[in-house]
Amino acid sequence: MSDLVSQDLNMIFTSPKGEHVHALKDITFTLKKGELLTVLGPSGCGKTTLLNIAAGFLRPTSGKITLGNNEINGPGVERGMVFQQGALFEWLTVAENVNFGLRMKRVDPVKTAEKVEEWLDIVGLKGFGNTPTYQLSGGMQQRVALARCLINDPELILMDEPLGALDALTREKMQSLVLKIWKETGKTIILITHSVEEALLLGERVYVMAPRPGRIHTEYKLPFASMGLDGDLREIKNNKEFVTKREEILSMIWDMEEEIMGKEI
Amino acid sequence: MLTGIVTFLIIFAVIGSILYGQKLIKTEKTDAVFGNPERAKGGVHWVILGSCFLLFLWLYYSWDIAKAFYPKSANELCQVAKVTESLLSLKYLFPIEERQHKSTAIIQRENVNINDKILAIQNAHKLETHDKERFVRLLNSTQQIIPLLTDEKYLQLETKNIISDLTNRIKRLTENFPKDTYPPALSDEAEKKRIEALQKQRGWGATGMEVPPLPETRVGLKFHTAAEELNKISDEFFSMRNHHPKYLRKVKAIIGEIKRYKSGLDDGQELEMTYIKEIKKLGQRIHYASIFPPSALDALEQSIRDFDKVQKQEQGAIRVRDILFFPGGTIVSSGPTCAEDGPGRWLPKPSDTFRIFGDLLKPSVGFKMIPMLWYEMMGVNKIVDFFLPDWVADILPGRYPVHTSYGKVEPNFKSRVLDIVTGNFEAFKIPVPTGHIWDSFLRVFLGLALGIIFGVPLGIFMGLNRFAKGFFDPLVELYRPVPPLAWAPLIITVFGIDNVGKVFLLFMVSFSIMIISARAGATGTQLSKIHAAHSLGASRWQILREVIFPNSLPEILTGVRVAAGMCWGTLVAAEFLAGTTGIGFVENVARKYMQYEVIWITIFVMGVLGLLFDITIRKIIDRTIPWRGKG
Numbered sequence A: 001m002s003d004l005v006s007q008d009l010n011m012i013f014t015s016p017k018g019e020h021v022h023a024l025k026d027i028t029f030t031l032k033k034g035e036l037l038t039v040l041g042p043s044g045c046g047k048t049t050l051l052n053i054a055a056g057f058l059r060p061t062s063g064k065i066t067l068g069n070n071e072i073n074g075p076g077v078e079r080g081m082v083f084q085q086g087a088l089f090e091w092l093t094v095a096e097n098v099n100f101g102l103r104m105k106r107v108d109p110v111k112t113a114e115k116v117e118e119w120l121d122i123v124g125l126k127g128f129g130n131t132p133t134y135q136l137s138g139g140m141q142q143r144v145a146l147a148r149c150l151i152n153d154p155e156l157i158l159m160d161e162p163l164g165a166l167d168a169l170t171r172e173k174m175q176s177l178v179l180k181i182w183k184e185t186g187k188t189i190i191l192i193t194h195s196v197e198e199a200l201l202l203g204e205r206v207y208v209m210a211p212r213p214g215r216i217h218t219e220y221k222l223p224f225a226s227m228g229l230d231g232d233l234r235e236i237k238n239n240k241e242f243v244t245k246r247e248e249i250l251s252m253i254w255d256m257e258e259e260i261m262g263k264e265i
Numbered sequence B: 001m002l003t004g005i006v007t008f009l010i011i012f013a014v015i016g017s018i019l020y021g022q023k024l025i026k027t028e029k030t031d032a033v034f035g036n037p038e039r040a041k042g043g044v045h046w047v048i049l050g051s052c053f054l055l056f057l058w059l060y061y062s063w064d065i066a067k068a069f070y071p072k073s074a075n076e077l078c079q080v081a082k083v084t085e086s087l088l089s090l091k092y093l094f095p096i097e098e099r100q101h102k103s104t105a106i107i108q109r110e111n112v113n114i115n116d117k118i119l120a121i122q123n124a125h126k127l128e129t130h131d132k133e134r135f136v137r138l139l140n141s142t143q144q145i146i147p148l149l150t151d152e153k154y155l156q157l158e159t160k161n162i163i164s165d166l167t168n169r170i171k172r173l174t175e176n177f178p179k180d181t182y183p184p185a186l187s188d189e190a191e192k193k194r195i196e197a198l199q200k201q202r203g204w205g206a207t208g209m210e211v212p213p214l215p216e217t218r219v220g221l222k223f224h225t226a227a228e229e230l231n232k233i234s235d236e237f238f239s240m241r242n243h244h245p246k247y248l249r250k251v252k253a254i255i256g257e258i259k260r261y262k263s264g265l266d267d268g269q270e271l272e273m274t275y276i277k278e279i280k281k282l283g284q285r286i287h288y289a290s291i292f293p294p295s296a297l298d299a300l301e302q303s304i305r306d307f308d309k310v311q312k313q314e315q316g317a318i319r320v321r322d323i324l325f326f327p328g329g330t331i332v333s334s335g336p337t338c339a340e341d342g343p344g345r346w347l348p349k350p351s352d353t354f355r356i357f358g359d360l361l362k363p364s365v366g367f368k369m370i371p372m373l374w375y376e377m378m379g380v381n382k383i384v385d386f387f388l389p390d391w392v393a394d395i396l397p398g399r400y401p402v403h404t405s406y407g408k409v410e411p412n413f414k415s416r417v418l419d420i421v422t423g424n425f426e427a428f429k430i431p432v433p434t435g436h437i438w439d440s441f442l443r444v445f446l447g448l449a450l451g452i453i454f455g456v457p458l459g460i461f462m463g464l465n466r467f468a469k470g471f472f473d474p475l476v477e478l479y480r481p482v483p484p485l486a487w488a489p490l491i492i493t494v495f496g497i498d499n500v501g502k503v504f505l506l507f508m509v510s511f512s513i514m515i516i517s518a519r520a521g522a523t524g525t526q527l528s529k530i531h532a533a534h535s536l537g538a539s540r541w542q543i544l545r546e547v548i549f550p551n552s553l554p555e556i557l558t559g560v561r562v563a564a565g566m567c568w569g570t571l572v573a574a575e576f577l578a579g580t581t582g583i584g585f586v587e588n589v590a591r592k593y594m595q596y597e598v599i600w601i602t603i604f605v606m607g608v609l610g611l612l613f614d615i616t617i618r619k620i621i622d623r624t625i626p627w628r629g630k631g
């Protein structure tokens, strides 16, 4: 049983001036192995903070978070991370980026090369192994980031707005890719997005978070991700139920945003 | 000869480039917008134009064009200078280049001086009244000798004769000067001597001499001869005194009184002594000045004016050449010393410069017995000696051999190792570079390399660690803003004027720059990259080596580029201060001996070397960090 369990997670940042920001308040949830969770919410509601805690980059102020009964206490290979801008090592080629994790573990180079080929094929970058990373387009960079994370075979994949910086067309292709990988590898995935549509399309489960303090506002269980596995994503977007859900969540977020603005004024 | 050809080539290239550029502008489709970046691309023809323009300026302003087309012109101008100089003192007697007659000016000035002195004496509190009266009386009689000089009736016949003789000689010179027969032929012997001296004389710009002084052409000889004659006339004029016996008697009386007064003074009367000396001096100034009655020299003045006009006419072509081909200065103003005055002096001629550069580059000549850039054969043993420290042998176990009772010394392992580390063995030789340029280069290279080796790790450490940043910051920040040369005297005292001191100075320069750039690079690593590396399972050391270091490379290499430039500048200045080799040393010596060609050559060599350094580093940067600015 390698579920991700979060119990009463609290995160309070203290700025140098002494102000406290309650970034996360009493976050409790359980994510079963193989589930795909998308997290939505207005900017500043603590999505990234949650993910950083799950990745082990941050220690929560209180509460605990465990993966398969092991408390998360620092970064680890069993939790892979994909960032918004890829965070690729631009001084390395595509293949060198992808095999970075294996190289750090000093895996046999021949085996590594085989695996790299395999993963480049899966993410659709066959033949790009020797291309310098800085020559890649945004979409290709995210593919590399995916492959770099997946080659380590992590139990949990954490993605922080991975498709946020892509154009609409590329984005759609990448969404299919994420779904495909999810299906083929059966990994547990948390994907943060600011696009309601994307959250609905990809998320088996969707958390809508609210700010100040950051908390889980509403939770949805949705069928669209499973539909998208074999269906056409665009068709789903026109699905009536999909459209209603989208409008519902959108207006919810709108209200939150308005509340923030009101507070600030 | 070559300069002439080059000049024509330049003129053709300039005209060609301009015409080609014009044509291109016409055929190019006209872009209506101002500031179109397309235009910034320039064009080879404009580059040619620019380079030619520069070269032309150099040729022209260094008077190399004059030298190429009129090799004798400098010599002729020198002769003109002699005439101008000889005329000068005569002309100053009259309102030719002055406002007043010299006599008028002197009388005016001396009257003022005497009146001032009288006033001063009357106001002097410490003088006794009877001394005051005596001084004023002496001054009044001094003033009264002036009319004895300016009155026509005291002009003696003898003086009148000399004046008219001098006037006639100038008139004759004026008449003869334009004629082809001037100067009259010398006696055979004198002519032979003249030609002999001429043959010994070296040409314009020959080493150690700027302009040859002996006349080389007929026109030159004409001016030269006239100048000699004018010098004689002028000497005779100024040795002549307009002193009537009556004047002399009066002067004698004044001097006698002064003498008597002085002998009556005792040691305590310093003030009176000073005054009486000053009064005597005022009289002497009038006595030795050339003061003549108002119109006594009218004829002489006219003759000088006439001659001046004629000689100016005769200058003709020489004058035109002077104006056209000797920009920014002239030889005439140097007078009879015949030197280049103006850019011709400090801007060396390209022809000379290239010749001297060629000489300097010859390994057998070089500068101060050291070649600019060459190689020498060096035994491998010396190199081993240099790189391996001697203590390597000392720390080996055992003892060095002790002599036996047979009076022999048997080498053992320890002593053999010592032989090796001290270079005490036979070895083949390999060529190693040497020379001024190499020395300068090596110093910069070593200083830079040491700065990188120590600065980069420390900089990265400071970028990652609060303690290191805080601890080393004061050290670096305090010594860094001090101009490197301000450290030079101290460092040279501590480490010596040789390589160690200079390399250490350069190390200080590059060290701080490398620390700062490496620190900036390390601090600038995106957190997400470090996060990514962490979740990919990299250890701290791996993150340092595989992420933070490569990520800092652009900053580090930019730092290297800056440091190289700084080191180069500092080195040359440091070599200026002290040392016996290096390109800065060469310039410093050349400066002392006013070898302008060498100065310019060193400037050029430094520019080229600095440029090469920069280009090399830029190439390395492009090679190693192609992702820069694209990440």
Ligand SMILES: Nc1ncnc2c1ncn2[C@@H]1O[C@H](COP(=O)(O)OP(=O)(O)O)[C@@H](O)[C@H]1O
Residues within 6 Å of the ligand: A013, A014, A015, A021, A023, A041, A042, A043, A044, A045, A046, A047, A048, A049, A050, A214
């Ligand atoms: N290191 C930090 N120090 C102080 N405040 C922080 C820090 N990181 C995040 N915060 C604050 O926590 C809140 C949540 O931030 P974040 O998780 O980045 O939001 P999101 O990713 O949802 O936009 C924000 O108000 C932010 O200002």
Ligand SMILES: [Mg+2]
Residues within 6 Å of the ligand: A047, A048
């Ligand atoms: Mg965020």
